[in-house]
Amino acid sequence: MSASPEPWRIVLGELDEKMGVTVLEQSAERVVATMPVEGNRQSLGLLHGGAMVALGEAVGSWAAVIHASTMGKVAVGVDVNATHHRSSRTGTVTATATALQLGRSLTCHEVVIAHEDGTRLCTVRITNFLKDRS
Template identity: 35%
Template sequence: MKLTEEEILEQCARMCKNTLMETLDISFCEVGVDYLVAKMPVTSKVHQPDGVLHGGAMVALAESVGSAASHIFLDTKEYYIRGLEISANHVKSVKEGYVYARAEIVHKGRTTQLWDIKIRNEEGNLISIVKLTTIALPKSK
C-alpha cells in the first residue's frame, strides 16, 4: 500500500518527537517521488554568537531531511539507515525567517545512498549545498 503525501509527512513528524529535530523546530513540509523538504526557523536558538544561522544547525537540518528521505524511500523494515558521510558548503548567511532543505536522491544503491541537499531561504536564495551519504545496514533477526 502506497502512503499519501500527508501520511508520509505525518510519519516524519512522529519520528521527530523527543529528538534533535524537535529541539531545532525542524518540520517536514513537502514530499515528492524522489525528494523531501524540511524547514527550520532561524531564531537566536540556532544562531552563532554574531547573530547569524550556525553552520552546524544547517548541517543538522540537512542530515535530518536526508536521513528521513532514506527512511521514506528505502525498506526500513529490514534495514537501519545511518549517516556515513556529510559535507557542506555554506554560501550565504541568514539572520531570521525560515530555511528550507530539499533532499534529492542522486544514487539509490542497495547499500549506500547519495543525497544532494540544497538549503534555501524564504526568498529562494541558496544558503548551503550539502552532500550526504547514507548506508542501509541489515537489522539482525
C-alpha cells in the same frame, strides 16, 4: 516507491524539535523541511552553520531511511559534507533533499538549504549505508 501507503513516517528527534523543524514533504526521492533562523543563531547573530548541517543531515537521512524501509533495511550515515554559501539573521529556511542515488546498499542525497527569499545558503551531500536489520 509503490502506490501503496508509505511504510514509514518521519518522527522528529529531540534536536529536530529544539531547532523547530517542520516536515512538509517526505519520500525516498525527496524530503522537504523548514526551520526558523531565530533560535538557531550563533553568537554573531547569524544562522549557525552547524544548525544547517544538522538540518541537512536530518532530511537526507530521513529520505534514506524511507528508501531502506522498502527493502526491510535500516540506513546509517557514512559521510556528510557541507558548503556554506551565505547565512541569514532572520526568517525561515527550507531544506530540500533530492536523491542522487538510491541503491540496494548505498544512498546519496543532495540537500539544498535556501532562505525564504530564495537565496541558497548551504549545499549538503549525505551518503548512507543500507544494512540489514539486526
